[in-house]
Amino acid sequence: MVRAANTQSIEPNTLFIFFDRIGEDFIVRANFRNRIYSYKTIENANTIISDLEDLYLNLQAIYYSSVDESEVLSQSKRLGVKIFSILDLWIDRCEAIRFIIPENFIRLPFEFLQHRELPLFLQKPVTYSFSPVTSNFNFSDNWSALIVSDRTADPERGAHFVRDILSNSIYYDIEDLTLEALNSISPKDLVLISAHGWIDFNNEDYIALNEESITATHLARLSPKLIYLDSCQLGVSHEFIQSLRRAGTNYYIAPILSNEAGNSSTKTIEHFFECLEEGLSPSLALFETRLQLYKHFKAIDDYRRLIWRAFPFRVYHLN
Known part of the structure; x- marks a missing residue:
């Protein structure tokens, strides 16, 4: 289970979105500016995960096969509404998005899901993590x-x-x-x-x-x-x-x-x-x-x- 945490002190303008599966439920927990909102999707976890896996396979095949681009766009929009529509205002207001996922969710392309008119990866910096970690990172030309x-x-x-x-x-x-x-x-x-x-x-x-x-x-x-x-x-x-x-x-x-x-x-x-x-x-x-x-x-x-x-x-x- 991925546990939500108080992330305000880590990145105050980042929207943290935790995903989890509990029994038959697909659970979403969001944390933004010290406000927390949790919900489950209307469709069950099997359906949501299966649809996300299908989207991943279509993206993987999009250049090499006859995958219909309209189907990819439809999947992106449909899943974006199912999973993220409750968070529309927070997505609009945040500066970045951090997806906190269980290890077995790495193939699920949440960053490709559509928010309003475009997929998330074209609207916000998106990062994946397995816990709400933080680190002091400074790239340097002195690096080995x-x-x-x-x-x-x-x-x-x-x-x-x-x-x-x-x-x-x-x-x-x-x-x-x-x-x-x-x-x-x-x-x-x-x-x-x-x-x-x-x-x-x-x-x-x-x-x-x-x-x-x-x-x-x-x-x-x-x-x-x-x-x-x-x-x-x-x-x-x-x-x-x-x-x-x-x-x-x-x-x-x-x-x-x-x-x-x-x-x-x-x-x-x-x-x-x-x-x-x-x-x-x-x-x-x-x-x-x-x-x-x-x-x-x-x-x-x-x-x-x-x-x-x-x-x-x-x-x-x-x-």
């Missing part, structure tokens, strides 16, 4: 870093942008990295990997490393303050997220869908880290990045490509 780039996943070498702003970084083209070398690297403030990720619900999730595999354990050993994985679907990897959480990592950023190699992913890396350099928090940095991506690609793409390029990344505040 491990940066890894696979040209087939990072053809425009967006990772080089971060390498060039962090003089105290170790950089590897992925073909030059081995697990033996990775295991010899000391802990870093930042880990950035742009390579192919795999979610295997029957076995271990991993990042492809030539003929080897980088697992959650390998990265948790580095105990970074921030980890950025430009690797398909690792934003919904329970293994990676919880391993880094246990390792003390503050922020975990990764796509919840299969994302583009280069182009939008390059722009995401560059704009996100530019925003961090300017002093923005990771959640605000991703929000500003998404707005830029949405504006840029809306002028040239159809809806399916637009969502595939602007939406997929998520920020977790872990510690």
Whole structure:
């Protein structure tokens, strides 16, 4: 069970929304400016969760299959009303949203649900957590870093942008990295990997490393303050997220869908880290990045490509 807490002293203008399932009920608890409101959805938990999972699968397939965009839009609007309509005024007034979720809710795309005319991810900085944690986070160009780039996943070498702003970084083209070398690297403030990720619900999730595999354990050993994985679907990897959480990592950023190699992913890396350099928090940095991506690609793409390029990344505040 996720327990609501007094969050006013943490982020006074953030709307904290706690989700839980109790028996057949889907429970929502909201905390904003020291006011607390709790309710259950009209439809039962099985229906709400199943509908959210269907939306996730449609988003995952939106670029690669014949998913009807009107169905995705309808799901987003319908679920937004069912889950959030009671909170409309608080959503309007808040500066940011923090979703506090049980561990088994990581595949539920609450940030894509529509509020009024747009999905939430285009209206507010959205962060996911498993408890109402807080941390003093200050990105610095003096940070130590491990940066890894696979040209087939990072053809425009967006990772080089971060390498060039962090003089105290170790950089590897992925073909030059081995697990033996990775295991010899000391802990870093930042880990950035742009390579192919795999979610295997029957076995271990991993990042492809030539003929080897980088697992959650390998990265948790580095105990970074921030980890950025430009690797398909690792934003919904329970293994990676919880391993880094246990390792003390503050922020975990990764796509919840299969994302583009280069182009939008390059722009995401560059704009996100530019925003961090300017002093923005990771959640605000991703929000500003998404707005830029949405504006840029809306002028040239159809809806399916637009969502595939602007939406997929998520920020977790872990510690």
